Amino acid sequence: MDKIFFLFSFFSFFLVINAQNFKCKSAHIGKFQIDNGEYGITVIERNSKIQTETNTKMGYKARYDVTWIDDCHYELKNRKVIQGKILEGSTPDDVLRAEILKVINNKVFLKLSSNFSDEIMECEMVKIK
Template structure:
């Protein structure tokens, strides 16, 4: 009898945890902005398949394919520069890697890396439109 109660409780807990939506999902689609100080504000528009980045101060606009690894990890691939110049030394085959650390009150905290550098940085992105 005790085994049935334990099993039922475990099953209920498992179903409850699986039914919860990952907080990272709030950062999957929408319009965001990142304030990079001297570089200005970059506006990021993201749908299910692409991410477009616009920085008016730098006269730059680019589009990436977005590949979701899981709910909290994604990669930006196949960069296409629409306006402005590519960054010096960069390549369209560069892969930017992002981990969503947490989402709090419309702020998305990220850890960023790439396939072309060992440097890892953290930044904050603000959701401005769903």
């Protein structure tokens, strides 16, 4: 009986992990937005290799290379500012890391970190296309 319970538990866990990975894949490509409150809305357009972020209120647009670590983790590197100012203290070696915590309908919940700050933050991104 214990073996049957163990196998059932293992397969249930496996199915939950695979279901989440499938949901993570739904956030790989598309057009998204994040409402940054006082800083306005940032529109994110991402294909399999490039992410472009535009914030009209701040007059800022930048492009990043996207590297997928696995289905639910990715890094943004090699920022190229297309419009606006480069943030003071930023360097070409900056790496932003994102973990997709969950996907519910068109909402993607992220945990963000970087190699230039100890701060870890969570945010909600909405898929609009």
